[in-house]
Amino acid sequence: VINPNSDPVMSGVIRDEPERVKRPDTEVEVVNATGAPIAIQSALDEARCTPGTLEHVRSAKERGMDAVVIACFSDPALAAARESTTVPVVGIQESALHLAARLGEKVAILSTGSGTGPGRLGEVLRGRLGHQFASCRRLGLSVSDTVRDRDLVMQRLVETGRRAMEEDGAEVFVLGCAGLGDLAPRLSDALGTPVIDPNAAALKTAEALADLRLTHASPTTHAAPRREPVATGS
Amino acid sequence: VINPNSDPVMSGVIRDEPERVKRPDTEVEVVNATGAPIAIQSALDEARCTPGTLEHVRSAKERGMDAVVIACFSDPALAAARESTTVPVVGIQESALHLAARLGEKVAILSTGSGTGPGRLGEVLRGRLGHQFASCRRLGLSVSDTVRDRDLVMQRLVETGRRAMEEDGAEVFVLGCAGLGDLAPRLSDALGTPVIDPNAAALKTAEALADLRLTHASPTTHAAPRREPVATGS
């Protein structure tokens, strides 16, 4: 599990959450990407966390890893990571969305941040979920609030989730931040409907791919030969 | 695992395949739906296998099942099954497609049957995979050929798969029939790209949902109250 953020609270959740949901015989190692920004909030932040993330990806095979998880909800560096190794690489957003799409007709994402309007994350999610996208709602909390007062976070999650059920027809929820994942079981009890922790969804995907000995298609399967300086797509 | 077909060869694969891929501590029971047709090839066949399938679904909870798999690639009776139990119900087609979509850009399905043209299955798959749909190609073999000569089946799978890679840009394959699933590892080696056995994908999803204590959203969450005879949608 590679953590491309450097915020200590989020890192704590990312470190503990996989232990909670893994199968007994699965071993999990969590590493931090060198040079990672505090949080990934923009295309620029994604560019910044990419070199450090790819470094860990490239060494995964020789360190005997059976699968790699990139633990940030924007799934940064995922395509480049898959070009860099034959070990399966899993994003937490894609894992959570693919699982959620099967547990109900309409999926809502609950995310931190105080942004108004649909925003860019919402657009990406709408594109991926298609007609199953219900909404992307923000909690209106900063990370420092999140740290200090988990009960306040839970209260906001419940309020925002209820509104998403009534106004957006949401039936399934995805927590849209690695740092919120541990609250999924409590929120699910409170709302009476499934809530997905993206860290857990990713870990289960990683376990399944390792069990089935499956990995992503090799880029050499589908691209032009890569050794000579062919100008494909440039 | 509920088998809604009654063909003996297909039933053999459906019985053996889960044992091969399950985690050691998972227990699998395979049952046959009463009144099932030999194969599910039409809307009429789906209607015929529905009562027997739902019977098994309804008794799953009291028999202590943690998850139910419907083992037919057309995912028959899936919506009605989810309305009939709180145990998670998993279809093998949806499991295979959601996994495949994450292992490469373009997904092709290889299916038995001698139908020409894109056909109805192809349309359904295109709708589910969107721009990631590469093609749905038939092997041109009957089930009796499939039974007698597994080497012939493998030869056809390799030929058809190679054409799908060259002509349709396929990067990942899904075997579009429960009865072909056991050939996935051999075909993956031959083609050099991932091949997904839908039985295995479904079993892994069932394990993950049981581990995470997740199930589908309850129909009472999102529908009108169901006790009084309200004419919603009728």
Place this chain on the structure above:
Amino acid sequence: VINPNSDPVMSGVIRDEPERVKRPDTEVEVVNATGAPIAIQSALDEARCTPGTLEHVRSAKERGMDAVVIACFSDPALAAARESTTVPVVGIQESALHLAARLGEKVAILSTGSGTGPGRLGEVLRGRLGHQFASCRRLGLSVSDTVRDRDLVMQRLVETGRRAMEEDGAEVFVLGCAGLGDLAPRLSDALGTPVIDPNAAALKTAEALADLRLTHASPTTHAAPRREPVATGS
């Protein structure tokens, strides 16, 4: 005309409505599906009404019918019915939507039931109407209210329809329940815009298909040969 519901009020409308709109030389027979639930509100209800509906469909030809109408707004058992006969089979939802799409840019559906949120019916309709879908609005009335007080129903239809015109840009309405159909002309006068009774739209389609001696494509045209146990799509 096959009635797959067993509610007596709805059955009354389904029985009388075709007589009102048919051409003089058209003969209409209305039958009830054996074992039908009171109302069709779920995938499970659709599964329940299917055997009784298909029984009537299979006997339609020998009883000299020129066309069959399935009189429930969710168009249950339609695909299986078309596989069961060469007599044209018509659904009331598809008939109403195809007619509505030609009478204005934006189509709204008014339906009974008290469900809030977009709901599953809304999703299906959005998929069928595409950019012409305005909204699917519920009247917030139970069937028993509908029976007792037709003036109350009309008042709710007018209020809800006006809101759909102002807020959703609706230009054409479809009554989303077989049991509301008779109110279409009065509602059209009140709103000053077209309102479609799905029973009437279906009867006109049935008359047109009979006149033009057209029926649906045979499943043998497009599917794999059906006599041998080929595992197409299973």
Place this chain on the structure above:
Amino acid sequence: VINPNSDPVMSGVIRDEPERVKRPDTEVEVVNATGAPIAIQSALDEARCTPGTLEHVRSAKERGMDAVVIACFSDPALAAARESTTVPVVGIQESALHLAARLGEKVAILSTGSGTGPGRLGEVLRGRLGHQFASCRRLGLSVSDTVRDRDLVMQRLVETGRRAMEEDGAEVFVLGCAGLGDLAPRLSDALGTPVIDPNAAALKTAEALADLRLTHASPTTHAAPRREPVATGS
């Protein structure tokens, strides 16, 4: 029925076809648009036939018409015609496509002209039929060939239709030219699958709208008030 072409052969078909399929008590009058080009093959041709077509539309009400059909497969001037009268106006393309979409999963259009490639008509049809669009195939015949030798036309229709069934998965056909409509029944027998004459489909729609006393939504329902010089959309 307004004929916006001036070619004599096509006019003959447009004149005779409605008589063949109408109900006994329907009266049909066929008129030619003044200034119409020989055939409608471009946006420029559509612009040319518009004034003459609209003239007939505007006088339809006072001449006691219950419905108007514009008998050209590109449905020219349809939107402007509906703004010009309260009598229902019906296009033959939209009538044929909406009927075809209900008789099978995949619809192909057979059209005259020798154009290669998908062409603009194909694009329009693909947009309207969505996933139900199979293909738009040209016969490779000029109108003069069409006139001289109807057997040659039929032979080409059968050949092209068979290819569309095998290669494009077509299940239902629409004849994509008013002047081909009379060959629909013979072609349907030869191909063993439904073939729709767009003139007939339009006449049946016109009859249904007249029977049900339905017409298109008034432009004043949905647009800004039109008397004052408001610059909406300009």
Place this chain on the structure above:
Amino acid sequence: VINPNSDPVMSGVIRDEPERVKRPDTEVEVVNATGAPIAIQSALDEARCTPGTLEHVRSAKERGMDAVVIACFSDPALAAARESTTVPVVGIQESALHLAARLGEKVAILSTGSGTGPGRLGEVLRGRLGHQFASCRRLGLSVSDTVRDRDLVMQRLVETGRRAMEEDGAEVFVLGCAGLGDLAPRLSDALGTPVIDPNAAALKTAEALADLRLTHASPTTHAAPRREPVATGS
């Protein structure tokens, strides 16, 4: 620059705006279409302005024009114009939308007129911008208001624009009327985000096409041969 409206205020803006934004060595001539309605608000208005517009298009080449702009936000007669000349023809709506789509994720259009609801213009714009469409909002002002009090217009633009940013997530604005174009720079300053004058966007496109010696594809490239009376698409 062809002005297909005859309103004097709008004509003033259309006359002055190109001069403001053109390169020093570009020469601009503005002409009025004979028989143009005061404003283009309907399909009927578009039909009315088409003959006068095409007349100017046909003479553009011999009068030495390097490019033609049709200065009405509904881009009337554009397809027919391109069939009538080899000089590049540019619409102001398409120019504005293509430029706006590159300056931000979500584009909103601000338009005159008092229409409520999404309206037809909104639908067209949604179709063209796809997921980048934020909204189409009306100012609720008549053209006479627009003439008398430009400060009132600016005030409404600012209010409506702010709402579109907060509620619709708009990041870029297009002024949806040729007669509003001159207010773009002031509005951009007030809102702190890009605002596009469609007249200016079209002039820049015309300059670019002239510089690069590019024009639209000839209709003879892609259509059936046009001299003989082939019934393609008719």
Place this chain on the structure above:
Amino acid sequence: VINPNSDPVMSGVIRDEPERVKRPDTEVEVVNATGAPIAIQSALDEARCTPGTLEHVRSAKERGMDAVVIACFSDPALAAARESTTVPVVGIQESALHLAARLGEKVAILSTGSGTGPGRLGEVLRGRLGHQFASCRRLGLSVSDTVRDRDLVMQRLVETGRRAMEEDGAEVFVLGCAGLGDLAPRLSDALGTPVIDPNAAALKTAEALADLRLTHASPTTHAAPRREPVATGS
């Protein structure tokens, strides 16, 4: 103009092409990104050229640039670049596609590289052009062939372009590689239809944005406040 490749031939074209098409009063400076790979052929190559490209973007303002062009057909680092400066940043792919979409119904891209199948570039282009996408065809040439023999390149362009017109209905072409751009005028003459050099299209867009004093929307307009470590989208 930032060149994110380091191949000398491609760099030559990128250096000369803007001079050929710019307005006399436009000044063009071409710079190379430090650490750029020879060609941009994968997500990994894009990650590699990003830091050097962003460095030039960040200094553009103080060096008095009015607009920046990133001269690689995959538009690498574009989103991050726009977050890094208020100077307008233009990609050559998006510039070429937006211009091409207005010159004909169907757009084809001709690209170097010997990849078979539709490939990833094709998918991206299909997503951007929607129904206007005709095809993405490869020339089957390496860059070294391209360097040695420009006549061979031209011959392949003409052959491939003719096939795209006949088989894919292409009406407009885009050269899908910065290093092919100079051949656009000759190819356009040979094919008799518009061919767009993406370098030229981007330069004209840059000129237009500078003339109109327009730039992209600021990220602070639409995102959550960025100073505090809010975990939006992470």
